Amino acid sequence: MKTTKLALVLAFLTALRFPGIALAQTDPGVRSNTGINAGQPLASVSANPNDLAFFQTGLAQFNEHQTVTGDNPGLGPRFNLDSCGACHSQPASGGTSPSSGIFPNVGPNPQSQVIANGIVNGSTNAIPFFVLVNGPVREARFPFFFDQFGNANPNAPNGGVEDLFTVSGRSDAGSCSLPQPSFNAARAANNIIFRIPTPTFGTGLMANIDDSTLLANHAAQAGNNLGISGTFNHNGNDGTISRFGWKAQNKSLMIFAGEAYNVEMGISNELFPQDRPLPGEDQLGSGLPANCLNLAGIGYPEDITHSGGTSASTVTSDVGLFVAFMQFLDQPTPSTTSPGGATSIANGRRLFSAIGCATCHTPSLATQPSNLTPGLGNATASLFSDIEIHHMGTVLADNVSQGGAGGDQFRTAPLWGLGQRIFFLHDGRCSDLLCAIEAHESNGGEATTVEAIFDQQLTPSQQQDILNFLRSL
């Protein structure tokens, strides 16, 4: 009897000490009670009519749907979707993958609707197995080429994007007939990986951080006692630190936009002037068939600077406008009170640093003076990234090499705006923060010790504080 009473008293005292024990820690989910906290231009852009006009024209272009011919020509012959803004839409234009029924209800995965919406012909294209109505938006890559027997050949790295859809069968595509890549065979061979769209909020600030700042931060973090090192990916032409994309493989927003226009939508431009064959089509020495070239009938590149334009925004190419839009996007606005209240968020922020998450997810970095707009210069970019690439180990490895990044190295994902993101990690495998955190530990990963501290040494209430903090971003 006495023992029972003592146990009850102890349980009560423990519950007082660790209130989280009674209720297990949970991801609060997409923050929906603070409005949409991303997608606005920098204040200095809003204050300048010319810059604002560029931003708004860029936004419109970003959301424009392209067709093979017509007023917005150049789509295909292969593509993942017909608009930047369709994929980069959560929680606002410039963001990342949407999903139905989750704030702010942008809509279903647009890739799942391409047949219904008449973007592709259903008799010549099938929706790949990994495209689901509730998302995420995905691009696919085959890490290795297949050998003659249909097996993936580990001695023949591929890693290029395998576009999901073709223009074949569209009324504006003429006789161009292209098959979709063999996604099912790739799945059977365990030779397929995915990427989801990276959000572009605040990327103008990221572009404006000098290499010296990144190097100084790298050196300052070297004394961590957490098993973390990290390095940088570099631009192959000038050797400077590259920073955009899941593996920090792209040097600038211009390259990022130009490549995406070409790879994701099949639109040639001044940075990537040819239509893009799949990696296998080039490997076989064939390239694209003649009847799939110049489908727009306007020659190459399909997107150009317009010398006949009458204003800055009508002269500028689509890619230039995408850049104007992205670089003028402000960083997301975090909440100080939601979810979980101000105390929990503040505590979670301190814990996030104390247990070592901030060693890689650097809370903020200073930008250099800007020649574009005052808001980008001498500013604090609260990106929660060191822009370094880190070994993430076997669980997250995708066996795709990009620039200097190997198969398990990824750029520290910036966490700004995390509170209103639905899908996490490079392939969108998680929609729960705990799942994403758990994936940080594996053989060969730098974050294993930090993850173990989170998992094994924090109390549930401390873990909840960190989750609340992350969803406040």
Added chain:
Amino acid sequence: MHIKCVRSLLLFGLSAPLLAGAQGAPQNGGDFSDNSPTKKLPTDVILVKGAWPSSSDFATPLPEGGRLADGVYKNQYFGLTYALPTDWTEKYTGPPPSDTGYYVLAQIRPADKFKGKSKGSILIVAQDLFFTLAPAGNTLDLIYLHNKGLSADYRVEQPPTLVRIANHSFVRFDYGSPVAELHWRVLATQIRCHVVQFVFIGRDIKLTEDLIEEMNKMSLPEEAGPVSGRGGGDVPVCIKDYANGENVTERVDPLFAERRFNPVPVRIIIDKEGKVKHIHFLSAFPDQAKAITDALSQWRFRRYLRDGKPLEVETGIMFGHAPRPMTSTAKNAATE
């Protein structure tokens, strides 16, 4: 009967690829394979490695070559044997060495069967003093820099202090995080111009002190201490920047086929005749390692003599794109 059956299966197995070929299986090797694969790629394996460690031979021990077996971590390179506490284990191996010479040698945590009240982590890491970004020439320098650079998230609980562990001198540094209610205990000693650190992280100070006490059972090489490098036995003397100036009598620069921008830290052992005996790439792409190996095989060094007798020398060379020059306050990492 059984043997015949096996023979039949064997013949069938041998002929299957031929049959497949006869049926015109190899349509292409690109994106459109519509053959049914007979093999699946393994999951959870890093097949595309990027810049990665390698060495010129398999016989010479490497810093990252330590292994945990039967509850004992052994590292032949460092001459280190450390028996883990009961029911502690390594669940996940660490990352490869970094291009700044940082090694995660072991990540130790309570096993699933552990029945203690509180848990913790033991991290065994090493920092190569030839390639560190910090202006540190020895253990004290490095740990003092860690102390100095500690962020506001932490509170110093005991500044760097010399202690004796397993009959060797260590630098001990204690700090903690009030908000996380966690404590770090760093015990560092120097072996072969590396600062080898045992990092204990946990909530329970008593548990941590017990774990530190257990460190007294470990065995270390004679040279282990705040400053090292004298070598002895099979261990070469380690000297920072030995591959410079008049020490190098013949030098051939590597011919790289591709321009890359990653740092390529290389440790070499020079034999008593002045030739390169062993090359360890901490981080290099295979083509870089090949070019550097071809070049270093042609290098010749002045023999290193102590008391008139030639000795093997271990030193470091940074090829490629160095991340950051050492500051002028950097000290030599050797006692020689």
